[in-house]
Amino acid sequence: MNTDTSNIKATRIVSGVSCGKTQELIGRACSLLSNGEKAEDVLVLCATPQACEAFTLRLNAAAEEAGANADGVTVTTPRALALNVLGDAEAVRWSGREPRLLTAYEELFLLEDMKVSGLRPKRLREMLKFFYRSWTELADDDPDWLLPGEESNVHTLLKDNLAFTRSIAEPEAGNLAVNYLRTHAGAAAAHSFAHVLVDDYQRISKASQLLASLVAAETLTIAGDRAACVQVYDSYPYAAGLDEFMDAHEGAQDIELSACHACAAGAAATSKLLADPAMQSIAFHAAEDVAAGQTAVLESPLPEDEFGAVARFAAEAVADGKNPADIVVATPNGVWSRNMVKALLAAKVPAQALNDRQPVRGDIRDNERCVPARVLTALDLVADPENALAWRCWCGYGDWLANSSAMANLRKHAGERGMGLVEALRGTQGDAVAANASDADRVVGAKRVADAHEAGLALIESAAGLEGSALLDKLAELVTSQEGAAAPGIVSTLCLGERDNSAAAMAKRFRSRLLAPRIDAASAVQVVPYDQVAGLSPKVLIISGFVNGFIPCREYFDSAEMPLDKQEKEHAKDAHRVYAMAGKASEQLAISRFTTTSLETAGVMKLHIGRIRLQDGKRMCVIEPSDFTEQLA
Incomplete structure (x- = not known):
């Protein structure tokens, strides 16, 4: 893919805190709208969902004052943009993933699945951090970025586990989106905006910074403050990108603001x-x-x-x-x-x-101590019985090792037959990996997984047709085996909305509220x-x-x-x-x-x-x- 940026009019705005960077971006957006640009052609990227809320309020007020309408302007985070890109049907086929980020409680299952590598937990966590940072900084552009042996093997295991659940780790989202746009003709054009403005550029990852460049068709304006490089939403914010931006965009305009408008x-x-x-x-x-x-x-x-x-x-x-x-x-x-x-x-x-962090917590090894997570996982299954990530979690609750060994064996067995997790659990043409008794003998731990799968299918059938609080209470009753049990308060808070409380809508809503919190x-x-x-x-x-x-x-x-x-x-x-x-x-x-x-x-x-x-x-x-x-x- 051609990533030539020579036709892009690039601008960098740098300054200290409260020197008017955001106001400058708002002014430029209003100027574009006042000069006849369509609001749908303008994209604003902010560092956090809450910053998007604040920017939208200020932009709407400024546009109204200027006699323009900013209703169609897209104000979002790089993470949301990446997931939108990865939601393309072709992107799903290319990556083998759904645009579904792991929540905090789902990450616990990934960590258990990674422990089958045999690494000590501390060493494993450090290696995962290395992989995550490397993904955000696109280190995998170099085919030799991993050392052969342990490092390469653990990275392969990580990718295999994510592929098996068809899910995405947060630091991986920007990396996958960038590589998809780079390697697929027409993909960048399909997601492009004529004008892209990025606030707090130093607070987003290198992959997010490059993603902004790839979707900009005519102008790209960034604003940042090197001294305010703090991790707030994107993993591994990349302050060096402020200088690399000027190297990548020859002839870019450079604006420096120095008057601080904070109180004395x-x-x-x-x-x-x-x-x-x-x-x-x-x-x-x-x-x-x-x-x-x-x-x-x-x-x-x-x-x-x-x-x-x-x-x-x-x-x-x-x-x-x-x-x-x-x-x-x-x-x-x-x-x-x-x-x-x-x-x-x-x-x-x-x-x-x-x-300050995701509110759904608990010990996934003890069913009584992770009821909210189990109810949310059950909701995911009712909303989409083909949800591989939900099935992996559902089949791991209550086990000291989250059935990680059983899942590793199941993944290997399914891989030999060209099946995914859901197919492996369900079985095809009589070759049931989990439900068939003979397979239970060949796949270590398959019986425990098969029992959980059978209970999950029964739960989906029992909850069919229910919506809203009735559905959540029913799931709580089924999950806890307590007749008349009510859904935990945190579950209701995360799931219920003023409109559309179907299973699919509530599953989408709770994931958004966990992963993109805003008030x-x-x-x-x-x-x-x-x-x-x-x-x-x-x-x-x-x-x-x-x-x-x-x-x-x-x-x-x-x-x-x-x-x-x-x-x-x-x-x-x-x-x-x-x-x-x-x-x-x-x-x-x-x-x-x-x-x-x-x-x-x-x-x-x-x-x-x-x-x-x-x-x-x-x-x-x-x-x-x-x-x-x-x-x-």
């Missing part, structure tokens, strides 16, 4: 952070029209007091005329997010929390993890839980757990994270912290303990402010 406190904080030796020096100065004021510091004696203090601060901002949507509370973890939302709602301030950015305070402030433009930013143990992490303070060289890397990573947050507030920056907590809480939350003292007969820990407090306050 945010601009001062980011300037101090940029002076850190771990940061790259970039052109940076406060704009003349920034809001004055110092960083507000909210100090509370206990964590529960902190939640109330933040809620009162936000309520006061709303009382002063701020739209709740203009307020963002950044949190260190899910516990803080949930408590913040409770406190805000109690203070009559609308709030929504963005999950309403138009009417409520957004409570988001630290790194998810990326792409948002709050007027008021409150950074909560700003203590040692949350940032930096507890291990950073223990040289036995984290050697000096790793401490330096950890400091550099955290400096970039704080920099990417602190400069986002355009009118008010606040940091919130607590000073003490119980020894038990400190242990559970992995906080760094300053000292321990006895208070009212209870051991209490002094918790120190974050090491980055001086730069922000």
Whole structure:
């Protein structure tokens, strides 16, 4: 395929945080629309689903003001674009995969299937990380990128397991999409947009960056900040791509913005952070029209007091005329997010929390401890009885090794007969791999898998024709063998919608909510993890839980757990994270912290303990402010 970019008008916009990169992209999109370009010909790629929500709101408002209509503009993530490409019928035939990403609980089965390699878990995890990063950086362009022997064999096993379930690992999606577009004539044209704009270019992977180039037909505009390279959604963000972009697009226009439009406190904080030796020096100065004021510091004696203090601060901002949507509370973890939302709602301030990680958890080896995952897998089967990934998971629940050895034998046996997983389970023309008693003797562990398959078929038949809550409750009843059982709350939250609650619609909905989480950015305070402030433009930013143990992490303070060289890397990573947050507030920056907590809480939350003292007969820990407090306050 011809990947010549000489006919593309390329532009790079670089600057520090809050220097107007996103606004510049919005202005360019509005200019295109005002000059007669069709909205359907414009693609905007953002680093996270939540950033897409924020960008869409700002774009629609700006377009309306300019007398244009942006309704048809596609604003999405590179991951979603990659899956759209891989959904082509030809792409499915080429890859042997469905455009179906593994969820967190499904990744547990992949990990168990990889353990049959014989590698120790720690070694296996490190090797998987190497493969994943290499995929995102397109290392497989070199046919000799793997060492022969163990490395090559484990990589083959990984690819075989993914192919057997016809599924895709997240770091693999961009790689597969790029290689499909490169090698199939007409594929890039079928997915092209005349004008492509990419925000936070440094926060997406190299494969995602190349994917953006491949689908751009006339213009390609990217915006980024080297110092804000933080992993937020794509695995292994690629800051070097900002410079490689200029090498790949000869004659590209280069625009540098240097006026920071954050509030005075945010601009001062980011300037101090940029002076850190771990940061790259970039052109940076406060704009003349920034809001004055110092960083507000909210100090509370206990964590529960902190939640109330933040809620009162936000309520006061709303009382002063701020739209709740203009307020963002950044949190260190899910516990803080949930408590913040409770406190805000109690203070009559609308709030929504963005999950810090996928909420469906549990031990897949114990059926009673993974009921939500089992119900979702059952829903996948009802929605599509040909879903190989769902069958693999269904046949592995409740076994100490997730039936990984049995699946490895089944995969080998099916491969010899040219069958996939679903065919192998079902059997064809009497050659039943799992259900036939003679095959059960030849395929080790096939009997356990056959029993699970038979139970799955019975479940699909029992749930036929049901929809919505009735279907979810029925699945919960069948999965738990408890008559009258109701679906777990998290399952209902993930699956149910206002319209179309068929099995297929709910299966698609829960996967989207797990893998592309987003919240309403138009009417409520957004409570988001630290790194998810990326792409948002709050007027008021409150950074909560700003203590040692949350940032930096507890291990950073223990040289036995984290050697000096790793401490330096950890400091550099955290400096970039704080920099990417602190400069986002355009009118008010606040940091919130607590000073003490119980020894038990400190242990559970992995906080760094300053000292321990006895208070009212209870051991209490002094918790120190974050090491980055001086730069922000």
